Amino acid sequence: MYSSQLEKRKRALVFGDFNIDLLKKDKYITDYVVEVKESGYEILNKINPDYCTRETSKTKTIIDHISTNINNHTFSLSIIESSLSDHKHLYLEVGKEAPRRNSKINYTAIDYDTLYNNVLKTIDKIENDYSSLENCIILNINNSKIRKRKTLNPPQKDWINKNIIDAINTRNYLWKEMKRNKNDEELKKLFRKERDKVQVMIKTCKENYYQKLFQDTQKQPKKMWDVINTLAANKIKNSPAPPKLVSDSKK
Template sequence: MRGGGVSMFVNNNLKHDVTEEKCLNYNHYLWIHVENYKLDVGVVYRKPDQGDVNSFLETLSQQLNNRKRALIFGDFNINLLTKNRATVIYKEVIQESGYEILNKIDEKYCTRETATTKSIIDHVCSNIKQNKFHVAIIETPMSDHKQIYIEMKRYHQEPLQKVSYQAVDYNLLYNTISQYQSSNFEHTYSILEEKLVNCIKYSKITKYKILNPPRKNWINNTIISHINNRNKLWNAHKRNPDDTNKKDLFINKRNEVTDYIQKTKSKYYFKAFIDCKNQPTKMWELINSLSQNKLKGNNTPKKIQMQNGQTTDDENEICECFNNFFVSVGPILASQVPQKYHPCI
């Protein structure tokens, strides 16, 4: 039986952990997290001539959506040069997960070549935006597949915003007030307010605090508690990286928290859409808010099915479809209203 498998070689200078390793229906998945770059790297092998592509893509989609910054390589045995059903669905899953195929879709950049065929069945994808990748296809005597070489810019995490504010140093305030001595007790109370104001003014110091990103509406106290518990397990694992029990506890808790967050978020937005029923303004506000939270640069749909049944991915045609719809929707709806409800003119 033809089979496969995946492996990954990582430089010892890079701090990394294996975060997921799975084999389902002869399909292999391996993920690591590289701490230095805050990057998840995955490798995938899909068994060729496999009829059920949907189960493979379902597992792949779940893994892609669980990663914030990721690169994924693999022998997918899905030829990007063809337009069959498996290729179309695969491209849709990659795109809907917020990823982009970095291969150049051209026979000149095929990853496997025989005397009669050329194919691109080895792919590299990423959800990292605003990063210029350099991808090259390299000949190798090690395999009948060519190698994929990729370079990317080093990750510089955007720092949280820091703001300054004035606060009272109460020790300094106490000492300042103590220095005010008055022998004229008849006038002490009359100037008490002035003295207090001046003392507070001279006792102020500048402090700084970090502004955390705004909390999403679906983040509740239970999620925060789970995240805090996960962070405690992470700190325990970080202090004792060789302790496999602490590492397993952290990984299990992390996966549990991720799953709980996804379910809570799905329930929240499902209810939000139900509440917007028959309220188009609120519905569009919700859709826009969801679109703006994505990593994509704009809110334009990637593709749309036109009235003639054809599908287009051209942005101008998509905009024209929306314009035609909103221009003609009034008369169409009016024509569907029974005649007895039409106003008499």
């Protein structure tokens, strides 16, 4: 039952008081650890009495666990002494994943200024027949081709509307003009104003969009979790390779 719940979570951190002492060698402890690993998770606790999560005058136990199936991240787990509870606090720091860069493609395009000039140079050589015209056009097109590189942008988000796109285009235009006229202070002010405007528009539209989604799915738990998973980028089930634990210290 527990493993089936784990396998449903595509990118997850699971933590809490499991009341299962990882320091013991009992069969049910071993079965629990195997079940977690077979579900594609790695237990981040360091299995060592020095890193126990509950300690009395006579016993040391690790009954508070953290496990994850998230890859391509680094994790730093620390044990913090606490006077508020008979359990120690677990402090987990998750390293930030490097942002994915948009892929790029090379393609062939026509430089229309070059094409126009080439046609002007050869137009007098065209004879009074269709084949001569066709050959001239094909030749000039081939001589006017250039190689270009294009960034493939991800699909447009549902919350992006025409006003945001227009504002982004205006901001990008001002950016290019500002780069051409680096000493134009008035242009810099216009760009900063438009940049700040775009940031506010994006933040407001995104918040309103997801707030409405949560309101509309209040009585539909499955759809609400779909929204949460979308916000958490929780879409692709990762391979079961273990995550990286860069440090494991006691505080």
